[in-house]
Amino acid sequence: xxxxxxxxxxxxxxVDKVYSVLSTKIPxxxxxxxYNTLKLFEKKGLINSLKIEENxxxxxxxxxxxxxxxxxxxxxxxDFKYNHEKLKYKGLELFEIKHMxxxxxxxxxxxxx
Numbered sequence: 580x581x582x583x584x585x586x587x588x589x590x591x592x593x594v595d596k597v598y599s600v601l602s603t604k605i606p607x608x609x610x611x612x613x614y615n616t617l618k619l620f621e622k623k624g625l626i627n628s629l630k631i632e633e634n635x636x637x638x639x640x641x642x643x644x645x646x647x648x649x650x651x652x653x654x655x656x657x658d659f660k661y662n663h664e665k666l667k668y669k670g671l672e673l674f675e676i677k678h679m680x681x682x683x684x685x686x687x688x689x690x691x692x
């Protein structure tokens with residue numbers, strides 16, 4: 580049910596959000612179980628963890644390359660596409676990049692009004 584929730588609700592939830600939604604359907608569910616299950620899914624490559632802010636990890640079931648925009652007002656996170664092959668890096672020619680996050684923040688259209 581945890582994986583199904585992530586697939587059907589592209590809201591980039593944290594452990595507490597997954598727990599609060601699913602504990603109403605699974606009364607015996609614990610936060611520890613949610614945390615351990617999410618870590619297992621991440622280890623198996625089913626999901627990605629997002630560290631958009633220093634003190635919060637969120638989870639994403641979308642595996643294709645995409646970026647994230649977090650609204651500073653409402654806190655919602657939105658996916659966006661970008662062409663990672665056209666990004667240019669200076670000063671990293673001798674480095675091997677193994678992981679890349681592309682996160683932006685600002686104010687979403689709904690909060691601007």
